[in-house]
Amino acid sequence: MRFGDWGARLSPAAVADLLEAALDLGIDTLDLADIYGGHTTNALIGAALALRPGLRARLRLIAKIGIVMTASPGNTRGVAYYDLSIEHLRDALRDTLSALGTDHVETLTLHRFDPRIDPAAVADWVRAEQRxxxxxxxxxxxxxxxxxxxxxxxxPVVANQIELSLANSGAIEDGTLNATRARGAEVHAWSPLGGGDLLNLHSPISGRVHERLPAMAEEFGLDPASLLLRWVASMPETRVVLGTTKIERIRDAVRACAEPLPRDAWYALWEAARGKAVP
Ligand SMILES: NC(=O)c1ccc[n+]([C@@H]2O[C@H](COP(=O)([O-])OP(=O)(O)OC[C@H]3O[C@@H](n4cnc5c(N)ncnc54)[C@H](OP(=O)(O)O)[C@@H]3O)[C@@H](O)[C@H]2O)c1
Structure with a gap:
């Protein structure tokens, strides 16, 4: 989401370097959406893949579709509505594959829930695309x-990508996480650092978390961001969807997510974020 016009504006060569370095660290999955960069980032990824033969085959691409953006000039981040009609999905998948310069994606993901969805029709269409x-x-x-x-x-649903971090842990309590796990699907936690907000001290939540964070991070031999990521990755069947554009930070994250936090530390951070103890 942050590689292109909605973030670091990396060149295709810089994207290819970053992807290769991540692959060397064992990270092979790249989360994409047709709307990122105002419909420009998939093409940036496609240009990076075209530069480095062999790169595409090593990657697992998650392609999200289903959001329609507003057309107004200068408002490239505005969401107009969600559209999970077969007509929209078919066009969006075709455009995604074309922009990426690939003939398939490893996972096709519906980006947001559209109350007008016809699940049986979507399932029939997905199965046809799988065939x-x-x-x-x-x-x-x-x-x-x-x-x-x-x-x-x-x-079968293999993953539900949801917002999950110490800045927003609502999915733990509203049943989303349980429902995802109950179906054997992975939880893919987007904005695991609250989009970076958890690292500045200005919001009430990060202020409370930071009362505990530096000392606890030191105790575990981690930097504060790594401890925040370890908190998310300690949830069962959960993978973090990290938004950094920097390889050193991916390297730190790999180490951070390699082992879970003990329960006492996990609860201490969660209670700090919630601003109240568990009952
Ligand atoms: N399904 C959905 O609706 C949805 C919504 C939002 C996002 N997503 C997905 O989730 C991904 C992550 O979202 P996000 O970017 O908001 O999440 P994030 O990983 O919580 O935040 C990443 C931001 O934090 C900054 N950052 C600062 N210190 C960092 C550190 N030590 N380690 C890592 N990052 C640090 C990064 O900047 P630097 O680049 O300078 O490191 C970047 O701007 C997106 O790329 C997208 O694929 C999905």
Whole structure:
């Protein structure tokens, strides 16, 4: 999300370098969406893949589709509405593959829940795309417990990509996380550092977390960002979807996520973020 016009504005060569370095660290999955960069970032990734033969084959691409952006000039980040109609999904997948310069994606993910969704029709369409080899697995994003249940009996869901961090742990308490795990799907935690906000002290949540964070980070031999990531990665069946554009930070994150936090430390941070003890 942050490689292109919505962030670091990396060149195709810099993206290719970053992807190769991440692969060398064992990170092979790249999260994408057609809207990122105001519909420009998939093409940036495609240009990077075209520069380095062999790179595409080593990567697992997650392609999110289903959001329609506002057309107003100068407002490239505005969301107009969600569209999970087959017509929209078909066009969006075609455009995604074309921009990436690939004939398939490993996971096709519905970016946001559209109350007008027809789950049976979506499942039929996804299965047809899977038979054609354009789509591997099927995932959802920002689907609550009831929304993910709509696919029961229609299509296996391999992952639900949701916001999850010490800045927003609502999915733990509202049933989203349980519903995801109950279906055997992975939790993909987006904005695990609150989009970077957890690292500055100005919000009430990060202020409370930072009362505990530096001392605890030192205790575990980690920097504060790594401890925040370890907190997220300590949740079962959960992978962090990190937004950094810097390889040193990916290296730190790999180390951070390699082992879970003990329960006492995990609860201490969660209670600091919630501003109240567990009952
Ligand atoms: N499904 C959805 O609706 C949805 C919504 C939002 C995001 N996402 C996905 O989730 C990914 C992550 O989201 P995010 O970028 O908001 O998450 P994040 O990982 O919480 O935040 C990344 C931001 O924090 C900064 N940062 C500062 N210190 C850092 C450190 N020590 N380690 C790592 N990053 C540090 C990064 O800057 P530097 O680049 O300078 O390191 C970057 O700007 C996105 O790229 C996207 O793929 C999905």
């Amino acid at each position: 054609e080899g354009r789509v591997g697995d099927f995932g959802v994003s920002n689907f609550d417990a009831h929304a993910i249940a709509l696919f029961d009996g229609h299509l």
